[in-house]
Amino acid sequence: MNCDKCKENAIYQDPNLCKKHFIEYFEQKTINTIKKFGMIKNKQEKICVAASGGKDSVALLFVLHKKGFNVEALAIDEGIKGYRDRSLEFLQEFCKKHKINLKIKSYKKEIGKTIDQLSKKYSPACNVCGTFRRYLLDQHSKEYKKIATGHNLDDEAQAVMMNILKAQTSLFARQGPMTKDIDGFTQKIKPFYFIKEKEIMTYAFLLGLNIDFEECPYAPLSFRSYVRDWINKEEKENQGTKLNIVTHYLKLREDMQDNIQKIETKENKFSKVVKDALQPIKKCHECGSPCSGLICKACKLKEEINA
Amino acid sequence: MKIIIERTKEEKELDFKGTIEELLQKLKINKEEVIVARNGALVTLDTELSSEDEIKILSVISGG
Numbered sequence: 001m002n003c004d005k006c007k008e009n010a011i012y013q014d015p016n017l018c019k020k021h022f023i024e025y026f027e028q029k030t031i032n033t034i035k036k037f038g039m040i041k042n043k044q045e046k047i048c049v050a051a052s053g054g055k056d057s058v059a060l061l062f063v064l065h066k067k068g069f070n071v072e073a074l075a076i077d078e079g080i081k082g083y084r085d086r087s088l089e090f091l092q093e094f095c096k097k098h099k100i101n102l103k104i105k106s107y108k109k110e111i112g113k114t115i116d117q118l119s120k121k122y123s124p125a126c127n128v129c130g131t132f133r134r135y136l137l138d139q140h141s142k143e144y145k146k147i148a149t150g151h152n153l154d155d156e157a158q159a160v161m162m163n164i165l166k167a168q169t170s171l172f173a174r175q176g177p178m179t180k181d182i183d184g185f186t187q188k189i190k191p192f193y194f195i196k197e198k199e200i201m202t203y204a205f206l207l208g209l210n211i212d213f214e215e216c217p218y219a220p221l222s223f224r225s226y227v228r229d230w231i232n233k234e235e236k237e238n239q240g241t242k243l244n245i246v247t248h249y250l251k252l253r254e255d256m257q258d259n260i261q262k263i264e265t266k267e268n269k270f271s272k273v274v275k276d277a278l279q280p281i282k283k284c285h286e287c288g289s290p291c292s293g294l295i296c297k298a299c300k301l302k303e304e305i306n307a
Numbered sequence: 308m309k310i311i312i313e314r315t316k317e318e319k320e321l322d323f324k325g326t327i328e329e330l331l332q333k334l335k336i337n338k339e340e341v342i343v344a345r346n347g348a349l350v351t352l353d354t355e356l357s358s359e360d361e362i363k364i365l366s367v368i369s370g371g
Binding site: 001009010011012013016019054055056197198200201202205206215216228232233235236 | 314337338339340342344348349350351352353354365366367368369
């Protein structure tokens with residue numbers, strides 16, 4: 001199969017592109033997403049990249065750095081032996097090579113226990129792990145206006161479906177390519193919002209980003225893993241399924257926001273759910289992290305763990 | 308043909324004729340979840356394989 005743009009052999013299918021044109025396509029798609037949503041105002045703006053040492057965050061650091069954005073990396077060490085220690089070792093070498101500032105914060109030091117320890121009490125460990133990960137990223141990115149994450153099209157399609165299957169309407173309204181610019185909160189941006197996980201892997205491979213490509217040992221037990229396999233089966237049969245899920249979600253979210261005033265005049269169960277979902281984000285009374293109630297989930301969990 | 312499946316760390320010799328897509332079907336691997344390198348270079352699913360090839364199947368799924 002030939003590249004759609006030249007006579008070279010294609011290395012990627014749908015779109016059919018050779019190495020040179022795939023790299024151009026990938027980087028342009030990232031830049032287009034940044035521009036479409038106004039994620040980064042100018043190249044002087046300091047951006048914190050949430051980095052794990054996996055392919056998504058390293059590819060994101062690489063693209064933004066290559067395109068001249070002012071990036072620094074923040075990593076969270078959850079304490080997963082044989083997995084996170086290896087990816088962080090790679091990340092440290094990568095940041096040193098590309099002269100990118102890197103901060104690493106650990107669960108052990110900040111929470112008091114590693115995920116390997118917590119997994120004995122909380123199974124699957126993914127919910128607890130995700131809660132503390134978001135908490136530490138919030139706590140240590142306060143000096144930045146924006147934090148970029150490597151969330152991709154696959155992650156976002158999974159999140160939409162997970163929230164539908166669990167009827168988590170409040171989370172449904174808060175997903176999307178970026179959070180609102182609210183005083184006192186670091187804005188979260190997702191430049192890979194429309195990029196498939198397979199495209200990121202291809203990019204990482206082509207650029208020789210010799211990453212530890214393994215899956216987290218706790219991931220196969222998660223609900224996300226079940227949803228991921230299901231969506232991938234659909235995508236195999238019907239190309240474009242992931243993009244359809246995400247674009248349909250964006251349209252729904254827009255409609256919800258447009259109709260909020262109309263909804264406010266009608267008091268019924270549905271309107272209450274939508275209004276709750278669009279409530280402004282509050283600050284946790286304990287730590288100041290984004291929160292829907294008085295105390296955030298991470299502070300409640302910390303108290304439970306240390307009781 | 309030598310097949311290396313990176314996710315499960317499997318290595319096997321296989322007598323196979325056909326394309327990458329047919330190989331993945333035979334191995335019951337979802338083409339959406341992998342990229343494939345032949346002799347170290349990425350190739351598309353319609354690529355015909357020969358018995359001398361070394362095929363590496365890399366999982367695109369990582370993280371949690």
